[in-house]
Amino acid sequence: MAVSGRSEGPDARARRKSLRLHGMVARDLGILIVSGRYKPGDLLDGEIEASDRLNVSRTAYREAVRILAAKGLVEVRPKIGTRISPREKWHLLDPDVLSWIFKYEPDEDLLESLFELRKIVEPAAAELAAKRRSADQVERMREALETMAEHTLASEIGRVADQDFHTALLEATANPFLVSLTSSVAAAVAWTTIFKQRRQPLQRDPIPDHRRVYEAIADADPSAARQAMADLVDMALLDTTMAPKGKPGKRSRAA
Amino acid sequence: MAVSGRSEGPDARARRKSLRLHGMVARDLGILIVSGRYKPGDLLDGEIEASDRLNVSRTAYREAVRILAAKGLVEVRPKIGTRISPREKWHLLDPDVLSWIFKYEPDEDLLESLFELRKIVEPAAAELAAKRRSADQVERMREALETMAEHTLASEIGRVADQDFHTALLEATANPFLVSLTSSVAAAVAWTTIFKQRRQPLQRDPIPDHRRVYEAIADADPSAARQAMADLVDMALLDTTMAPKGKPGKRSRAA
DNA sequence: TCCTCGATATACTCAGACAAATAGAGCCGC
DNA sequence: GCGGCTCTATTTGTCTGAGTATATCGAGGA
Numbered sequence: 001m002a003v004s005g006r007s008e009g010p011d012a013r014a015r016r017k018s019l020r021l022h023g024m025v026a027r028d029l030g031i032l033i034v035s036g037r038y039k040p041g042d043l044l045d046g047e048i049e050a051s052d053r054l055n056v057s058r059t060a061y062r063e064a065v066r067i068l069a070a071k072g073l074v075e076v077r078p079k080i081g082t083r084i085s086p087r088e089k090w091h092l093l094d095p096d097v098l099s100w101i102f103k104y105e106p107d108e109d110l111l112e113s114l115f116e117l118r119k120i121v122e123p124a125a126a127e128l129a130a131k132r133r134s135a136d137q138v139e140r141m142r143e144a145l146e147t148m149a150e151h152t153l154a155s156e157i158g159r160v161a162d163q164d165f166h167t168a169l170l171e172a173t174a175n176p177f178l179v180s181l182t183s184s185v186a187a188a189v190a191w192t193t194i195f196k197q198r199r200q201p202l203q204r205d206p207i208p209d210h211r212r213v214y215e216a217i218a219d220a221d222p223s224a225a226r227q228a229m230a231d232l233v234d235m236a237l238l239d240t241t242m243a244p245k246g247k248p249g250k251r252s253r254a255a
Numbered sequence: 256m257a258v259s260g261r262s263e264g265p266d267a268r269a270r271r272k273s274l275r276l277h278g279m280v281a282r283d284l285g286i287l288i289v290s291g292r293y294k295p296g297d298l299l300d301g302e303i304e305a306s307d308r309l310n311v312s313r314t315a316y317r318e319a320v321r322i323l324a325a326k327g328l329v330e331v332r333p334k335i336g337t338r339i340s341p342r343e344k345w346h347l348l349d350p351d352v353l354s355w356i357f358k359y360e361p362d363e364d365l366l367e368s369l370f371e372l373r374k375i376v377e378p379a380a381a382e383l384a385a386k387r388r389s390a391d392q393v394e395r396m397r398e399a400l401e402t403m404a405e406h407t408l409a410s411e412i413g414r415v416a417d418q419d420f421h422t423a424l425l426e427a428t429a430n431p432f433l434v435s436l437t438s439s440v441a442a443a444v445a446w447t448t449i450f451k452q453r454r455q456p457l458q459r460d461p462i463p464d465h466r467r468v469y470e471a472i473a474d475a476d477p478s479a480a481r482q483a484m485a486d487l488v489d490m491a492l493l494d495t496t497m498a499p500k501g502k503p504g505k506r507s508r509a510a
Numbered sequence: 511t512c513c514t515c516g517a518t519a520t521a522c523t524c525a526g527a528c529a530a531a532t533a534g535a536g537c538c539g540c
Numbered sequence: 541g542c543g544g545c546t547c548t549a550t551t552t553g554t555c556t557g558a559g560t561a562t563a564t565c566g567a568g569g570a
Contacts, residue, residue, distance in 0.1 A: 066321045
């Protein structure tokens, strides 16, 4: 099929992943929205015009819009059209929305807010895990920790082990909402960390921090687990923000 | 168009809300999934068969599936079909998913987990609000509190004022993720509370609890705000669980 | 035993037509 | 002049059927 003369056709967009066409359109539009290129209240073009401009069928465009609507980014009504929703309606903790925010436009203030949330939730999760963990979960954490120590976080194996460690910890909380919340956030943070570390490889050794968390949970010591995890999150924050060395001060927070 | 002889047509389903056809199908399927009628790993019928059985077009069915996929409930791949995702992949904090879970199948263990999350997040949010609130936000909380006191939570006006109170509080945290998370959870909890209160109207007066939260935030006293909000959440938990009076004991938590 | 490759079933994309819903203009009655 | 009603035009919603792309599964060969 001949790609018409308009900007870039579907082929040019197929470069990334194994997303289907509607998935690509949703991702592209989603990034435009969360990055502020389209602003809340803006009205998108009609389906025919919009799909035509993207060189996709109306079907594919509509499915993309459904995805965005399911994530709270847009609101679409008959006779009105597709309107960008106010930011309060966005599902900011949706994994895709998080990835669109942090994979392409790592806003510093937002990153700080995300770590503020981590600092609230993850120590509490570690505390619960210390109370409820089973012997099997402790064993899985121990194995993951060993693998992490052997290979480092520089290798794929090491990063998978790191994920296993945190997955086992979350499962130990026996709270599905904590699992869902924390794994979404952790994935988003992982991307920004990898992004930053391209310029400045990780200098600190993360193993001791993890080991202290592990030992507290293995010992069934909730308050120690809370403290150890709080330290771990603090260290992780440093890993993502210390890249621009000259700016140790905190940014002001807009109202 | 004649509705064929199969179970119920779109007309019968149009009873609820102003959802479009694809929205209704998504909701119906979503409820079937979160309620366990379809289990993780199950493979749904092919598009043609499934849409035929629901008496809708493939287009409408596909858009519904896109919505469910966007919320992590299903995974759909060419040549394979539509498969129910494992529960760890569900976006449990998505407002729609939460509503499907709690509006039709209020699982007691899950409700307890949700309040566990509230108990972690909301006191911390109140603490942040006490540190960062603006004069305007305090004023809005005061007005909402007055309206709540005048009309009770039994009236629509009172419930809206309650929402305004918590919205202003969340805005004061200046953390968009906390806003998104807490408002989703609060909405879900509100439904279950209303559901329960049909049988047993609220006996406790919620105003004093709210007033203590307000005063702590107005006084810029973070630790008092944290404590007051913790008490408020505890009270809210009692409101939802005390309906079956004879069972004060805690349920065991499955592994 | 493993790899390559082709057949096949399924979702994906497209195009065009018709239906439904509603914002907004225009009309009517007061 | 103004509030409320109807009517229309425009946009999204739904349907159909055809053709394409993709990944599994099985057959054949190294």
